[in-house]
Amino acid sequence: MFDYNFHWRAAFKALPDMLNGAWVTFETAALSMILGVTIALFLVFMRQGKNRLFRGFAATWISIARNTPSLFQVYILYFGLGSFGLHISSWAALLAGITINNAGYLAENFRGGLKAVPDTQLRAARSLGMSAPQAYRLIVIPQLLRIVFYPLTNQMVWAVLMTSMGVIVGLNNDLTGVTQDYNVKTFRTFEFFAIAAVLYYLIAKLIVAVARLLSWRLFRY
Amino acid sequence: MFESTFTWNDLQFMLQGAWVTILLTVVSMIIGTLAGVVCGMARALLPRSTIPLAWVLDVFRSVPLLIQFVLFNALKSIVGLNWSAFAVACVVLGLYVTAYCTEIVRSGVLSVPLTLRRASRSLGLTYWQDLRQIVMPMASRVAFPGWINLLLGVMKDTALVMWIGIVELLRASQTIVTRIQEPLLVLCIAGLIYYVMSLVVARLGARLETRWQEND
Numbered sequence: 271m272f273d274y275n276f277h278w279r280a281a282f283k284a285l286p287d288m289l290n291g292a293w294v295t296f297e298t299a300a301l302s303m304i305l306g307v308t309i310a311l312f313l314v315f316m317r318q319g320k321n322r323l324f325r326g327f328a329a330t331w332i333s334i335a336r337n338t339p340s341l342f343q344v345y346i347l348y349f350g351l352g353s354f355g356l357h358i359s360s361w362a363a364l365l366a367g368i369t370i371n372n373a374g375y376l377a378e379n380f381r382g383g384l385k386a387v388p389d390t391q392l393r394a395a396r397s398l399g400m401s402a403p404q405a406y407r408l409i410v411i412p413q414l415l416r417i418v419f420y421p422l423t424n425q426m427v428w429a430v431l432m433t434s435m436g437v438i439v440g441l442n443n444d445l446t447g448v449t450q451d452y453n454v455k456t457f458r459t460f461e462f463f464a465i466a467a468v469l470y471y472l473i474a475k476l477i478v479a480v481a482r483l484l485s486w487r488l489f490r491y
Numbered sequence: 492m493f494e495s496t497f498t499w500n501d502l503q504f505m506l507q508g509a510w511v512t513i514l515l516t517v518v519s520m521i522i523g524t525l526a527g528v529v530c531g532m533a534r535a536l537l538p539r540s541t542i543p544l545a546w547v548l549d550v551f552r553s554v555p556l557l558i559q560f561v562l563f564n565a566l567k568s569i570v571g572l573n574w575s576a577f578a579v580a581c582v583v584l585g586l587y588v589t590a591y592c593t594e595i596v597r598s599g600v601l602s603v604p605l606t607l608r609r610a611s612r613s614l615g616l617t618y619w620q621d622l623r624q625i626v627m628p629m630a631s632r633v634a635f636p637g638w639i640n641l642l643l644g645v646m647k648d649t650a651l652v653m654w655i656g657i658v659e660l661l662r663a664s665q666t667i668v669t670r671i672q673e674p675l676l677v678l679c680i681a682g683l684i685y686y687v688m689s690l691v692v693a694r695l696g697a698r699l700e701t702r703w704q705e706n707d
Contacts, residue, residue, distance in 0.1 A: 274569040337643075337689035338682050339650035342661055346682065349674035427553070434555035438654060446557065460565035467554045467562060474553035 335374020
């Protein structure tokens with residue numbers, strides 16, 4: 271029943287390459303988070319605004335991002351845009367797909383966070399003579415950050431896990447892509463993917479640990 | 492410009508794929524919910540002795556699902572189990588659901604105030620009666636929205652099973668794309684099917700939720 275020899279040595283030799291891949295994965299996830307947070311903030315303010323067009327746009331974005339698989343979003347960017355003569359690299363498609371997804375989910379989180387910051391806070395800030403951007407920057411956003419910090423961390427971990435989909439559209443320099451490359455060359459599927467799984471686990475735990483440290487430092491007051 | 496070689500048969504093929512998606516979702520949700528309720532209750536009622544369980548389940552949430560599929564598929568061949576890809580997908584997704592469901596159930600059970608349970612015990616209910624008739628109904632109301640969210644999430648995550656060779660909705664649409672070379676149209680249809688499935692589940696969930704809260 272069990273006649274399989276594990277070849278860990280070959281897998282460990284690939285470790286430096288895989289660590290490079292892990293770095294690409296982390297970079298992609300971090301970039302998509304930064305872009306995602308920015309877009310999500312825009313979406314939230316669009317949704318609260320008066321303009322019908324903007325409101326509809328934000329609502330559509332959020333519902334599409336939340337109700338379709340993220341793999342589908344990457345697919346439509348990678349294959350679908352070809353119909354318009356736009357051919358983007360698999361990395362760009364992956365980044366854009368994850369960003370769209372992140373923005374949709376984060377917008378909902380931010381909306382919940384904004385609701386939790388009382389209206390009176392903003393009014394008090396305005397009546398103390400702050401301009402609207404000042405009031406948002408100095409009063410609302412810091413309080414908002416506190417509420418959305420945990421969901422934000424969660425989304426970051428999600429983003430890292432989602433980057434593994436890049437391999438399906440042919441990305442070959444992130445962690446899963448590098449692993450798949452080695453897998454195709456050597457057919458040592460279990461060994462390589464086990465190491466990849468460990469690396470993903472470590473990245474996820476690292477993010478959670480850093481976030482915990484950061485929240486301890488940031489929210490001391 | 493608006494001519495298309497997309498035929499009725501293609502749509503049928505995609506709907507068959509959608510059926511596989513639904514089947515996978517339902518089976519993995521059943522496995523995961525049953526195991527998740529047991530694990531979640533254990534985590535809530537015996538928090539100390541089940542810490543190792545929490546570590547194990549945490550692994551399933553911190554490793555990409557795609558990697559879990561590949562790993563388990565390889566493991567299956569190594570051990571020599573003669574399972575179909577569908578069974579592998581169900582097991583992996585089931586474990587994945589278990590990991591999330593455990594947390595949902597745990598937070599639900601912990602949301603029932605301890606005083607309430609003490610009150611029920613002092614009214615003469617036994618431990619199991621208290622669990623079944625006081626804790627379960629209250630915890631399920633708290634856990635339900637989270638469970639619906641999980642269901643929606645899993646339905647979207649089933650798209651990843653294409654990697655181990657199951658023809659579900661997205662893989663079916665990719666097959667059609669390869670043949671008729673109209674990616675935008677076909678993928679939009681696939682997206683629409685996903686969207687409708689999500690919407691139906693979300694609406695049903697919301698309706699059930701309000702209905703449950705009526706009698707509270």
